[in-house]
Amino acid sequence: MANQANDRRILRVAGRGLALRGDDIDTDQILPARFLTAVTFRGMEAHVFADARAAAAAAGAVHPLDDPRSAGARLLVVNRNFGCGSSREHAPQGLHRSGIAAIIGESFGEIFAGNCVAVGMPCVQADAETIAALQDLLGTAPQTVLSLDLEQRTLTAGDRVFPVSLAAGRQRQFVDGTWDPTAVLLAAGPAIEQTLAEVQAFQG
Amino acid sequence: MGQTLYEKVFNRHVVREVAPGQYQLLADLHLLNEVSSPPAFEALRERGLHVRHPGLTFGSSDHSISTSGRADDFADKQAAGQVAAMGRNMTDFGLTYFDPAAGEHGIIHVVGPERGLTRPGMVIVCGDSHTSTHGAFGAIAFGIGTSQVRDVLASQTLLMEKLKVRRIEITGSLAPGVYAKDVALHVIHALGAKGGVGFAYEFAGAVVDRFSMEERMTLCNLAIEAGARCGYVNPDRTTYEYLHGRDHAPRGAAWDRAVAAWEQVRSDADAVYDDVVTLDGDAIAPMVTWGTSPDQSAPVDGHVADAATAAEHGWTDDVLDFMGFGPGQPVLGTRIDVAFLGSCTNGRLSDFVAVAEQIRDRGFRVAPHVRALVVPGSQRVRAAMVAAGLDRVFADAGFEVRDAGCSLCCGMNADRLTAREVCASSSNRNFRGRQGSPTGRTLLMSPVMVAAAAIAGEVTDARQLFART
């Protein structure tokens, strides 16, 4: 088990960045509901931002995800309340399977951020100025390599270093490699049934 | 120092603190749907795990299910496969399934309460964000993702951080023609669609105290649209009267013990909150959303945001472009193509009764250019509607009464908007593409307002249309 956790440690995410501007980008936009009838997450990457990308193409524009200058990006830079709305894990699964390994944003929908932990894709927060600086930088120099250090809680972009934040418990999960928590939860063993018995006794 | 219901219920369900501020929390009710659960069962099989407490786990197919009354009428092969997989998983793992083949199905947030599965003091989880609905009973109820569904199936627990608690008091009383839906949209408008991030919302005050359980469910259902992970109302006599005698409610001496316990989970009078907000119930009007976020709304006689208001909120012009509105335009008179009465927000019997009371024997007809759907939240709701003759009332007025399901709320079955259609909807999300067409447009409002819009063919003030002279 310890070895397995070691293999899964996420200490650093480095790669090119992609700016996705806008507040309140909900999970219906990230992964439209009509693609949710699959019984597996395999192939979910094909439907990420399907409607927004199609709309951009129809308007003769290029959606940031289809911009060849950002091809292969691993870090997404977003604004406020990214991933609000539905609990669908299809959204983080689709992003992760399309190559995104971490998201930096001003704030996140809570269920979305929790789902991201479970797929091993850290969501870290930065203030509005940092996000604006990063998005502007990626606009002018999309080749810039971003490096997220989860132990130090910093993001390096070129020669600049920004502080980022994430909850201590989640940080530990990435750093220890226990972001897939099933084994940790099962390790509680009979304490689970003990709590259940207490709850049920209280309820009469 | 007193405690809130949230703290009491949370603390009682903590198995252990895994890391500072991160708890392993027991769920005593786990609800499943066919959308978020199949990959979780796939993971259980891959890992050789079983369901730890099958007796606490219940499922229904609601999102992809057909509402046409024909079991084989799926939107596509994949939707059919999803419902089939649900049935298989429920059988293979020995779980209770509200089987569509037996006519037992419905939206899980409608089915849970009506069967008495949802009770005060519980921690309730489901792979669906509108699990917040169940908070109406004084439970901590919140949506989770598929990986957490897997974890709860395997361990009956999940990792959680504690939320802050904001008490929202709705004082006074509601004017005639103003409903729980309007209160919820008003709260979201006042506090913003992300105002509740990091909070559980405790709804209280004279208006909420007088609400029926179904009205409380409507309110808590929309807590998630206010950004709050969960919403709740402290249990009281209304709660107990609703629960008494339901399928899974305790009986006899166990009932009395349960009520005594439920009284203890109420927030203490001297409970300390992280925040308290008071809103005047008398000032709430019927609300209509005009944008693509549930806080983009106005009273029915109000206007779409003008440039200054939009700038103040940081709303961008493309919202109005998408919706086809000009800045500052009146909401009244917006032409609609589709009317949808249903969903886990407003698909319960009292919602349909409220509409039927307005239209019964008054010769109202759905406007010729409008397609109007009535979709009960569960097959039990449907049966109750038929028993009360409501299906005839709706049919006579030109509404199409269908079988239970999520239907046009999320456009995962065959009920979808097409192209740029505008839908007056009693559901909960006006997100782009939500109702099945990437360019379709949604105006959220109360069921009575939806019915008025269906009849007038445009957004209209239901209080005037249905006024009795």
Ligand code: SF4
């Ligand atoms: S009715 Fe709508 S919001 Fe409710 S569970 Fe179904 S899809 Fe989700």
